[in-house]
Amino acid sequence: MIDPKIQKRVLERYAQRRRASEDELSRRTREVQDKIPEIAAIGKELRTTVLQVARAAFESGTDPKPRIDAVKNRHVELIAKRSELLVQNGYPAEYLNLAPSCKKCSDYGYIDSKPCSCFLEECVKEQGKELSSVLDIKGQNFDNFIGQYYSNNPGDGEGGVSPRQNMESFLDFFQDYAWNFGRHSINMLFYGGPGLGKTFMSSCIAKEVALKGFSVTYDTAINIFGNLEKEKFGENYEELQMQIKRYMLSDLLIIDDLGTELTTSFVCSSFYNLLNTRLIERRQMIISTNLSPKEIAARYTPQIASRLSFEFDRFHFFGKDVRQVMKENRRLRY
Ligand SMILES: [Zn+2]
Known part of the structure; x- marks a missing residue:
């Protein structure tokens, strides 16, 4: 659409x-x-x-x-x-x-x-601009992924897989995902500590999927629930209506930083409604969060936890905060 x-x-x-x-x-x-x-x-x-x-x-x-x-x-x-x-x-x-x-x-x-074909082309260009206004997608390309910042030691990882091996297998999978994106695609939950590349990977996917002509909306959980709440409590201007329509109807919705919002009962009911509407209509989602599946279960309702565990494929980002590693590398060099 x-x-x-x-x-x-x-x-x-x-x-x-x-x-x-x-x-x-x-x-x-x-x-x-x-x-x-x-x-x-x-x-x-x-x-x-x-x-x-x-x-x-x-x-x-x-x-x-x-x-x-x-x-x-x-x-x-x-x-x-x-x-x-x-x-x-x-x-x-x-x-x-x-x-x-x-x-x-x-x-x-x-x-x-x-x-007209000219119109569709112009929409794709505009979609790229729109995304780059909320996401730094310019430098965010799969090609710019730097694996060397992730440890290659299986001991630093999980189940015998090093953080670098883990990220490299994600990279392959996400590239395929973006290139073959469509109604049949899966929903994905990215979880793990901060600074492990979750937002980077979502931006790369967003960019590729948008280039293929799909509508992509990226927003943080705080903004999404904030906007839904404004609407619920009577604010009704056109810009807000349009943004909510995008949350509901975009071909791909990326919810960043789930768990940073204040989780009220309103948030739970509107989150469930958003999830359910999109799942029924087979519109894909990528959710990224610093919460573990256990923390998700404790924080949200059982219905939400169940949707997230059965309807989403989980991707665990693990290792050491890349920003921290980059800082240390710089310190060693100078
Ligand atoms: Zn035309």
């Missing part, structure tokens, strides 16, 4: 583009008519030909075709005459025919209520 916030923004841009083009055409028309009075007369007659065609089509009794053909021929003649005059006066022949940026949809973005 097209993200409603993005769609609105892009549609506004298309309307602006059409207005700018109309303004430019009026400006050129005035300019040319001042210099070449005959063009003003041609313009006037051209406007009447359009009316004549419409009138002929509705006239009953006689066959309208010969009259329509005659008017059409006159129209072609007038356009040719106008181009000739333009060229004679040093203008390009097409000076008064402004072409739209997209010929398929004439810059309306839609053809018969279906989005």
Whole structure:
């Protein structure tokens, strides 16, 4: 689906583009008519030909075709005459025919209520911009993953797997996930301590999935529940409505830092509602949290804990805080 916030923004841009083009055409028309009075007369007659065609089509009794053909021929003649005059006066022949940026949809973005390919492309670009306003996705590429900051010692990891091996297997899996993203994709729960790359990995996935044309919404748990609460308690402005629609309807929703919010009974009921709605409609989610599955069970209702454990695949990020390791490395070098 097209993200409603993005769609609105892009549609506004298309309307602006059409207005700018109309303004430019009026400006050129005035300019040319001042210099070449005959063009003003041609313009006037051209406007009447359009009316004549419409009138002929509705006239009953006689066959309208010969009259329509005659008017059409006159129209072609007038356009040719106008181009000739333009060229004679040093203008390009097409000076008064402004072409739209997209010929398929004439810059309306839609053809018969279906989005035009130009519109979809523009939405994908806009989606990238939108994501980069909330996430630092510029440098966040799977290619920029640096494994050397994770220990290669199985003793630092779990079940004989070193933190680096663990991350490398995640990297492969998440790349595949992003490239093959669709309705069939799984939901994922990233858990583990801070500074282990959970947000980095979600950003990389978000970026790839958005590039494929899916709508992606990223937000922190604090913001999500805060917005749901505002709506529930009567705040109802358009921006808020749109944001909530995105939480519910985006193809992929990333909830970052679950557990940092104040977990009230309102949070539990709206979280359950969000989870349930999205699960029923098969819209994917990635949730990242510093809480362990045990802490999740203790903090939220049994219904939520059960959804999170049965409907989500768990990914445990373990090892030493990468930011800490980077700091230590720097200290050793200098
Ligand atoms: Zn188009």
